[in-house]
Amino acid sequence: GEVVVDETDSTFATGEALNVAARLQQSAAPGEILMGPTAHGLTVGAVVAEPAGERVLKGLPGEMPVWKVICADGRAGRPLSIAASYVGREEELQLLENAYARAVRDRRAQLVTIFGDPGIGKSRLAREFFAGLERTTVLTGRALPFGEGLVYRPLAEMVQDAAGISEDDSPEEAIEKLRDACSSDAIADLLGLASGVLDTVSGERRGQEIAWAAHEWATSLAEAQPLVLGFEDVHWAEEPLLDLVEHLADRIDDAPVLLVCLARPELLDT
Secondary structure (H helix, E strand, C coil): CEEEECCCCCEEEECHHHHHHHHHHHHCCCCCCEECHHHHHHCCCCEEEEEEEEEECCCCCCEEEEEEEEEECCCCCCCCCCCCCCCCCHHHHHHHHHHHHHHHHHCCCEEEEEECCCCCCHHHHHHHHHHCCCCCEEEEEECCCCCCCCCCHHHHHHHHHHHCCCCCCCHHHHHHHHHHHCCCHHHHHHHHHHHCCCCCCCCHHHHHHHHHHHHHHHHHHHHHCCEEEEEECHHHCCHHHHHHHHHHHHHCCCCCEEEEEEECHHHHHC
């Protein structure tokens, strides 16, 4: 679509995408969510939808395939598949590759933060870099706005992914998988606190213990092959998570670990 500004400085959006959305809204039954082909293509992997046939939408030529939204996919938040070839950003990719090479060569943690406004391509750049890595463990997690989810949510996603914990696992099954994946029960229990598998306990000392456990966990994973940890939307991270990232960057000096943070420029104010 396109954005048009009139003489009164009010801003409104118009274009084919909004016309289709308006017609789908008129066509939908109460409580029903419909998507056209463009929206369906953009939400593959994030939304579960079923075909709802083809419909004639007022003001639009021909029939349009329509999908009915069932629910959000449990994998929502994970990278979507992008078929378009990646063009440009060679310099930025080279900087990431250099940081990865230093982490492997020196066996010390390297930290790279990618700053940019929303929609400028931070996530795509990171995913292109991750996709080009071989014989490397890549784990990613996303911070949420304040008040949503766990303080350590990005770490939680990484820990659960590495341990093979699914949303269907009971707390008992999850902590058992975590203990199998960790070098000690103490580390597993602390990571369980951070990932919500166990009841959380607040306090500065607890944050320091979780940072220590994350250090031991990451170092252990990196023994087998280099480890890359991607933290997305770090501008929403609370202080304990920022402290944890700094702890990992400063203290890991015996393992090939690269930390990649994606953030909007407002993180610099923090």
